[in-house]
Amino acid sequence: METLSAGFWPMWELHLSDQLESDVIAQAEHLANRLSVPVSITSTDAITQKCRTSDHQGMIAKMSPFPYASTQDLFQKQTKSPLYLVLDRIQDPYNFGAMIRSAEVLGTHGIFVGTDEQCEVTSLVCRTSVGALNRIPIAQTPDLVQLCHDLKNKGVCVVGTTMHAQQSLSEYDFQQPTAVIVGNEGTGIQAALLEKCSHLVRIPQQGKTESLNVAVSAGILLYEANRQRHFS
Known part of the structure; x- marks a missing residue:
């Protein structure tokens, strides 16, 4: 519906x-x-x-096949301080759909995905997103490394997430133009993309479990961005 x-x-x-x-x-x-x-x-x-x-x-x-946007479609949108989500080789449709839902709810201006090792938009992704993928542009690109280069050239800070980062996510200024990268469920963000990041941040953890689910991590990051932009 x-x-x-x-x-x-x-x-x-x-x-x-x-x-x-x-x-x-x-x-x-x-x-x-x-x-x-x-x-x-x-x-x-x-x-x-x-x-x-x-x-x-x-x-x-x-x-019909899902109508992905192009990177230029997103770049051409007139947004004063864009907030993007970049997905690096997300393979679980439940995770993909959940991140689309969080991104749309929390005011993200667009999502970028690669073409290699990336889950396509399927009926399961659509249902998991509760239809949110109809409300937020999702751009597909064959080269995420080049995408990060282009984003930085346009004045967008590229923020990677790793548990070893010195800076906590609450210490980063999300009010500036930002693209947040979250990585593959098993291997995280690929090294070539980490090298392109302007900043690396971590989500503070107190428990003994090694890491969070990638969709949960994305939700936390986008919530903090939304909090700083609209409620701080």
């Missing part, structure tokens, strides 16, 4: 269960008609067969 409402990700066809409440069907049909999306009312069993799972909530859509 969020994807229909946003009208951003092109939908080719929509199938609705005849077991849905009548007002839900009416709302979905109204939104689909607005976008000229053909709608089919069918049985729950037929939808289960189409998507090979019973966890479909009575709706299934055939989608």
